[in-house]
Amino acid sequence: MSANRTQPGAKRRKRRPDEAMEEALTAARQLLLAHGPAAVTLANVGREIGMSHTNVIHHFGSAAGLQSALMGSMIRDLTAALDTAVSQLQDDAGAIQPVIERVFAAFDEGGAGQLAAWIALSRDFEHLNPVRQAVLDLVAAVQEKMGDAAAARIRAVVYLIAICAFGDAVIGPPLREMLEQPGETGRALVAQLVPALVMQPG
Structure with missing residues (x-):
């Protein structure tokens, strides 16, 4: 409708x-x-x-003012979700799975996936600037939790989580229907991949 x-x-x-x-x-x-x-x-x-x-x-x-205010509000919510994920990692030794769940939820139920698609299509990438520090804090928290894993690998892992959460929120439902996959398929696959990527040698 x-x-x-x-x-x-x-x-x-x-x-x-x-x-x-x-x-x-x-x-x-x-x-x-x-x-x-x-x-x-x-x-x-x-x-x-x-x-x-x-x-x-x-x-x-104006309409642009309304849309900009909406983007700002949703960005603040995404930043808060990432900050919560950082705190969870710092407090819980087994928190990688809950962090993946939280990031996927922020992009799906929280609307960050639709927001990111909107920003990408409108080319208003400056709206993402407030998220930068939250993302870097998440990288640092994963690095601290995983110890010897290389910093570049940790950044790649955070990228994988975010890009998969984004794709799952935007195009996941019809793809899952085509492939007869359950709703949690995306986050379950990422949860399997992340430990292996972080701990692999070299």
Whole structure:
């Protein structure tokens, strides 16, 4: 069903500016996950939360402003998920599997896969800058946990986890259906590969 045919959202009501912006960003994220980037428009968001097109413009300035705010919100969530993964690695000697689960969840349920695809298609890679330190912290945490493994190999392992989580979130469902694979196939394969890659000699 097209996002332009969604049922009207909440009735129009008064709300504080911060409440209105938070509701708008929540609706925009839901539209992105359900219908893709093209659905994230001022009109669609306004319809979902019972706010006029003019009021949405008032809060975000333009469609580009709304989209940029949504990207920023989702990037913060992804960074928080990576930070949690780092803490988990530091506290739990057997945390590689949970870390893989957390990264896959961030890209799938958290929407980071759709976000990354959107950023790639729009070429707005500067939006990824806030993630940089979280990714480097994750590399450092894996390095500390794995001891003698080479730093370059650890970076490659983190890349493998992230790129597989991204692909699984964006194109995984139809591919799994074609190949008659269960939903956890991607993360299970990565969980099998990572220890072997980290511990291989040379």
